[in-house]
Amino acid sequence: MILSPADHERAAWLLGPWLLGGALGIFLQGILYCQFMRYAIHFKSDGLGIKIGVFVLFLTTTLKTMHSFILVWNIFIDYFADLEGAIALSYTSWWESASSLINATLDLYVQVFFVRRLFLISNRNWYVTAVVAFILAFSYAAMCVAIYYIIEGATAASIVAPWFAAHFSALVCGDIIMTAGITYFLLRTREDVLPHTVGHFTSLIRLTWLSAAPATLCAILNLISSQLWPGTDRLLSALFNTMLPKLYAMSMMWTLNARLELRAMSTGSSDVTSGRMIFDPPFDTSLQVILNALSSPGQFLTNFQHTHNSGRSLPARTSLESGHRVDAHELNDVCSDSAKSDKSGHVHVVDEEKA
Structure with a gap:
């Protein structure tokens, strides 16, 4: 044709x-x-x-x-x-x-x-x-x-x-x-x-x-x-x-x-287990916190565990190994708003319907 x-x-x-x-x-x-x-x-x-x-x-x-x-x-x-x-x-x-x-x-x-x-x-x-x-x-x-x-x-x-x-x-x-x-x-x-x-x-x-x-x-x-x-x-x-x-x-x-x-960034591990749904503002807030710490996940985990275990606030600014600086209040937000830790330091993402 x-x-x-x-x-x-x-x-x-x-x-x-x-x-x-x-x-x-x-x-x-x-x-x-x-x-x-x-x-x-x-x-x-x-x-x-x-x-x-x-x-x-x-x-x-x-x-x-x-x-x-x-x-x-x-x-x-x-x-x-x-x-x-x-x-x-x-x-x-x-x-x-x-x-x-x-x-x-x-x-x-x-x-x-x-x-x-x-x-x-x-x-x-x-x-x-x-x-x-x-x-x-x-x-x-x-x-x-x-x-x-x-x-x-x-x-x-x-x-x-x-x-x-x-x-x-x-x-x-x-x-x-x-x-x-x-x-x-x-x-x-x-x-x-x-x-x-x-x-x-x-x-x-x-x-x-x-x-x-x-x-x-x-x-x-x-x-x-x-x-x-x-x-x-x-x-x-x-x-x-x-x-x-x-x-x-x-x-x-x-x-x-x-x-x-x-x-993955909250636990500092590439071995990510399954988690629960987060749709509320703490999720979006924490996502940006994690983005801030992408260059040094090891140091981020250390700061997170230190803050959670001691119960003390970090200094106003904490230097990361790479030279970048991240607001400590943002790290505290991760602990208090969007994650829960057990005694072993493992972080579990919270289901908004159960939180």
């Missing part, structure tokens, strides 16, 4: 995003599997609710990857010689149009996780949390309405397009507020959230994933592409919409697995 230049351009812009989105989705799913494996190995004693949440995320992202593969197969194999039929699938078949609803459902699942986290690290600020939750709920409702009209056969742009625009706009608005809120409270919890002892670049990467910034950026690109180019000309939004739930899931698993480093 030889395509004319015009048909080739249509295939590239209307079908290409589905192919690229499916390929990137499989790639990101591979990263997620590594994160799931890391969680399964090191957090065996997590609460049942957390384990169920991670398992549901594992199952849904896997099913979404299979769904994307089936879509790509159907477009490029079943409709190999039917360009018009392949393009029409995006607007006539409910199982392909519903891909946006599936993505929105996965987005909402992880958004609940981050909204809860925002609520806890903001000292249970109902006002901020309620605003974000309402906007994200409206975004999901708008997508449901859009899919309803598509299923009913109302494919006119004047009916469906406004609801898609409402969904994408509300999604971006809610994500920006949520990410900005998490970032603000993380920075306020500890002023040196980007410590010089670690390096701004490394700390910025951590803060980026802890605040779900990659998913927010993808949502912004999704909104821009959907509004700049109508779905009948270019369908770039299919690319970003397919990647969005995977980026959300990666941010969630990054946040859960970040506890591993917290315990």
Whole structure:
């Protein structure tokens, strides 16, 4: 089958995003599997609710990857010689149009996780949390309405397009507020959230994933592409919409697995045992303390054990072997807020639901 230049351009812009989105989705799913494996190995004693949440995320992202593969197969194999039929699938078949609803459902699942986290690290600020939750709920409702009209056969742009625009706009608005809120409270919890002892670049990467910034950026690109180019000309939004739930899931698993480093640095050992969930401000505070001590974990452990066993406060400033200096009050925070020691000096991370 030889395509004319015009048909080739249509295939590239209307079908290409589905192919690229499916390929990137499989790639990101591979990263997620590594994160799931890391969680399964090191957090065996997590609460049942957390384990169920991670398992549901594992199952849904896997099913979404299979769904994307089936879509790509159907477009490029079943409709190999039917360009018009392949393009029409995006607007006539409910199982392909519903891909946006599936993505929105996965987005909402992880958004609940981050909204809860925002609520806890903001000292249970109902006002901020309620605003974000309402906007994200409206975004999901708008997508449901859009899919309803598509299923009913109302494919006119004047009916469906406004609801898609409402969904994408509300999604971006809610994500920006949520990410900005998490970032603000993380920075306020500890002023040196980007410590010089670690390096701004490394700390910025951590803060980026802890605040779900990659998913927010993808949502912004999704909104821009959907509004700049109508779905009948270019369908770039299919690319970003397919990647969005995977980026959300990666941010969630990054946040859960970040506890591993917290315990490793608190115990001064690379042999990390499984621990419990921490979502409250002491977790975020202690994480930055650990980042401050990355260059000298041995000295950090010595100071920690000395402070815990003697019950005395350290001097205002304590020099580390590397020459970096860390606030002693930050070390005390680790002892009092986010860890408990037994007589042998082993540190156990506290489950927030049992604390």
